[in-house]
Amino acid sequence: MKILMVCLGNICRSPIAEGVMQKLVKDNGLNWEVDSAGTASYHIGSHPDKRSIAVAKQHGIDIAQQKAREFGKSDLETFDHIYVMDRQNYENVTSLASNAEQMSKVELLIPERIVPDPYYDDALFLPVFEMITTQCEKLLTELKNEN
């Protein structure tokens, strides 16, 4: 199973989602690949935002070594599931899809709501971490049953 988490900058939300999902995968003894990417190129090569690093660290997850990369068309072939944080991410990712199969790989991480961009609001990092974690736990159970 190959899972990709996607946001805009790949420095705030998707690094948290990558770290949380990787920990769940490891704790469950699964051999799944979990990665993240951003639809924008501004932060390529940067480590996650220090506020994302801090909130993850407070919950026992080290994401400090991650480096941002840009989402590319080949990701739609490589990954089985691509989870995006908001509707802009959804538009950006699906606009690169070549066929219905690739379109079907792309979903909002949380189907009933977006994960808000916390970049300009320090107070959003904890709720973002919590909503991502709750959903990743749910997703792990669903995806385990898919195999």
Ligand code: 4NP
């Ligand atoms: P992310 O947050 O998409 O969760 O990584 C953002 C990071 C940077 C910017 C916007 C959103 N930015 O405009 O630089």
